[in-house]
Amino acid sequence: MDTRKNIDGLAGAMMVGLCMIWGMQQVVLKAAANDVAPVMMLALRSGIAAVLVGLLMVWRRDGLSLREGNWRPGLMVGCLxxxxxxxxxxxxxxxxxxxxxxFLYTAPIFAALGLHWRLPAERLKPLQWLGIGVAFIGIVVSFAGGEHERETRDAGQQMFGDVLGLLGAMAWGATTVVVRCSRLSSAPVTQTLLYQLLGGFLLLMLVSTLTGQLRFNPTPIALGGLVFQALLVSFASFLAWFWLLRNYLASRLGVLSFMTPMFGIAFGVWLLGEPLETSFIVGALLVLSGIVMVSGYEWLSQWLKRRRVNP
Structure with missing residues (x-):
């Protein structure tokens, strides 16, 4: 019997805190970019968090289970x-x-498409296909840009960065598919996280070296950003999220997690002074609506059933 609970006050408060942390991480990377290249910051945060997770695994006596063949999907999720x-x-x-x-948080769409292809139990329902269509329209609208944006920044550069964000979402979605369809689905959370962090540290350091992005100017914002990224984002928030998944209904948590992009937009406008164009706002709302329809399908179905019973 599933002993997971509905969302209570503790879970709600934790989800608000986690979504604020996750929404802030892109803003911190951008704010510290003059002192440390984003790729370098991401490599360092992965390395520090990997050490912390490794120490936690030693304390909890979690093994890497190499004999069980977990290293193969582990290598894949590390690369992704x-x-x-x-x-x-x-x-x-x-x-x-x-x-x-x-754009990064369109990842659930790509994960849902991959799981639909690989796992019969994860076949998409008509409402979820509609959600994918709505999200796709939102992406197109967001790419369109606005008049102010075309006047103040290179539209080609903006679109290039947006496309990279969308490709990053595809990689995130592929990571979810690999975990769900491999031995890692039953492995300890710390093991999967360690594979990801080690892969991120080694490969991102290699990319930083090859592209000449090794600079690190130890200003307060750079050091504070690194502490935030390593301790809160890559270590504490991830472990807290999996604790919530073990104790509460995933469908309810998934719906609440969509506060993250809203916090990200709010922090970007408030702290970095980023402009908000009408086309981007409309596109973002469409994307978020589509993601809720896909990932929150179970919750939406139950809500609609209750409305029919109690109109």
């Missing part, structure tokens, strides 16, 4: 994790944090 954040880091050099957070 690195690819995702390489695209994010490069994309933030060309587009705004607000744009990046919206």
């Amino acid at each position: 994790f690195a690819l995702e954040f390489m695209l994010v880091g490069e994309g933030l050099r060309h587009t705004s944090a607000s744009h990046m957070v919206i």
Whole structure:
């Protein structure tokens, strides 16, 4: 019997905090970009978090289970994790944090498409296909840009960064598919996280070296950003999220997680002074609506059933 609970006050408060942290991470990367390249920041945060997760695994006596064959999908998710954040880091050099957070969080759409193809139990329902269509329209509208944006920034550079964010979302979605369809689906959370962090650190450091993005000017914003990214984003928030998944209904948590892009946009406008164009607002709302229809299908279905019973 499933012992997971509905959302209570503790879970609600934790989700608000987590979504604020996740929404802030793109803004912090962008704010510190003059002192440390985003790709370099992402590499360092992955390395520090990997050490912390490794120490936690030693304390909890979690093994890597290499004999069980987990290293093969582990290697794959490590590479996909690195690819995702390489695209994010490069994309933030060309587009705004607000744009990046919206395009990156289309990942559930790509994960749903991949799982539909690989797992019979994850076949998409008509409402979910409609959600994918709505999200796609939203992406097209967001790409259109606005008059002010065309006057103040290179439209080609902006679109290039947006496309990189969308490709990063595809890599994130592919990571979800690999985890769900491999031995990692039953492995300890810390093991999967460690594979991702090690892959991210090694490959992103390689990319930083090859592209000449090794600079790190130890200003307060750079050091504070690194502490935020390593301790809160890559370590504490991820472990807290999986604790919530073990104790509460995933469909309810999934719906609440869509606060993240809204926080990301709000922080980008408030802290970085990023402009908000009408086309982007409309596109973002369409994207978020489509994602809720796809990932929140179970919750929406139950809500509609209750409305029919109690009109």
